[in-house]
Amino acid sequence: MILAADVGGTNARLAIYSADGEKLIRRETYPSHTHKSFEEVARAFLAAGGEKPLAACVGVAGPVVDGRVEATNVPWILDERIIAQALDIPKVSLINDLVALSLGALHARPEDLVLLHGSSLPRTQGANLAVIAAGTGLGEASLVWDGQKHVVCATEGGHVDFAPRNELEIDLLRYLIKRVKRRVSYERILSGPGIGNVYDFFREAKAIPEDEVVEAAIASSADRNATITKLGISGESTAAARALKLFISLYGAEAGNLVLKSLAVGGVFVMGKIAVNLSAQLGPKGFVDSFLDKGRMRQLLEKTPIALVPDSTIGLSGSARHAAASLSGLRT
Known part of the structure; x- marks a missing residue:
């Protein structure tokens, strides 16, 4: 055994x-x-x-x-x-x-995967692959095809510097620099605690008001970040909904970054409880749009499939x- x-x-x-x-x-x-x-x-x-x-x-x-x-x-x-x-x-x-x-994703049954982008599931032979998983932290890995099999390469890619793409994200970076009093990595955003950080950004830096009942529910919750996620999905909280929209966009952007850094044209596996909870939101708008938005590399990303692995x-x-x-x- x-x-x-x-x-x-x-x-x-x-x-x-x-x-x-x-x-x-x-x-x-x-x-x-x-x-x-x-x-x-x-x-x-x-x-x-x-x-x-x-x-x-x-x-x-x-x-x-x-x-x-x-x-x-x-x-x-x-x-x-x-x-x-x-x-x-x-x-x-x-x-x-x-x-x-x-290793688990490589051997997952096709019927246990959810295609988010592309015409077919990620290729388990013949090309590099990538894995990204937001949970308590942000995990990333590359699977390099050596001609016969995939060699899985561990990384600490979730801890690389956060790179904002527009004015809103620049404001988020400034807010987080003051909040954490140190450099800001993608994990500060793309994780369970990261969802709370982005929500607080909209509440404090962008002064989005919150309903008193909703505010009390978040404050008394055993899992603040999970509650924010639920309120964002339901639309009961404007700040939470804005936070999830930005979170999903940045998640897609970093998935695209990972493909470029590892030339993972065989595809991307997206994992973790957060992705499963947000599966209905990981569609063409937001996640995939940001994944594809890589300038001259867009055509490369358009041909790269993305699959969600729901199995925890x-x-x-x-x-x-x-x-x-x-x-x-x-x-x-």
């Missing part, structure tokens, strides 16, 4: 798969911030099922260097050697969470495939 995990700033998902990484046997989700370490979560998960996995792979948000990572959005330090010893698992691998998502557990299947490959001595 294989232990697969997908660790993010909000949730830690763990699952047991068959040794070939194909069959899901058991799966659980734990809130990340209610546990002190990954080992604590994994012990509880394995104790519940009594499994003794031979290999494990953990996809985690953060740069993995020499088998160790300081998670970006949860206060955990993960180390392959420590995890292997603590859980008594012979083979443990740490990979970036976007690598796990990418796709990272687990990617981790399971990586663990299975390591167990058999093969490269993923």
Whole structure:
């Protein structure tokens, strides 16, 4: 058996798969911030099922260097050697969470994908691909075609400098510079907390008034950013609706940037809970328009398909495939 995990700033998902990484046997989700370490979560998960996995792979948000990572959005330090010893698992691998998502997307069934742009789904052979996922943070990855297979390249592209395209976005940059008192990355906007930042920009910098009932609902919400998203979708809040419109436009623009930086003409996979929640809004207007708006490169983007991956557990299947490959001595 294989232990697969997908660790993010909000949730830690763990699952047991068959040794070939194909069959899901058991799966659980734990809130990340209610546990002190990954080992604590994994012990509880394995104790519940009594499994003794031979290999494990953990996809985690953060740069993995020499088998160790300081998670970006949860206060955990993960180390392959420590995890292997603590859980008594012979083979443990740490990979970036976007690598796990990418591996899962490569093997997703066509019927589980939603085409957002283009005449066909992203090509899983013959060309580079890209993955972008806004969640607790902003994740990006490139899948480079080496002539026989895709090699997944982890990045920290979500932390690159935010580049405004017009006066409104210049105003947003100025607002965020004052708010965070440091440089502004795309993740400051294209993430769960980013939605709140953009909403506050419209409320404070653009002085858009808010209904008292709506304001109270946001203030008392357990998840402020999710509430803002719902109010923006419903149109009950003008500021929230404006925030979502700008968020979606910038999301599309950064997806297009990623294609240009990795020449991912095979296509783009868009993932993450935010994209799923906004799936009805990710149409030709806003997201796709911004994706295509690349001047002389527009024709290249017009030929590049975009697909939404709604499955929130796709990272687990990617981790399971990586663990299975390591167990058999093969490269993923």
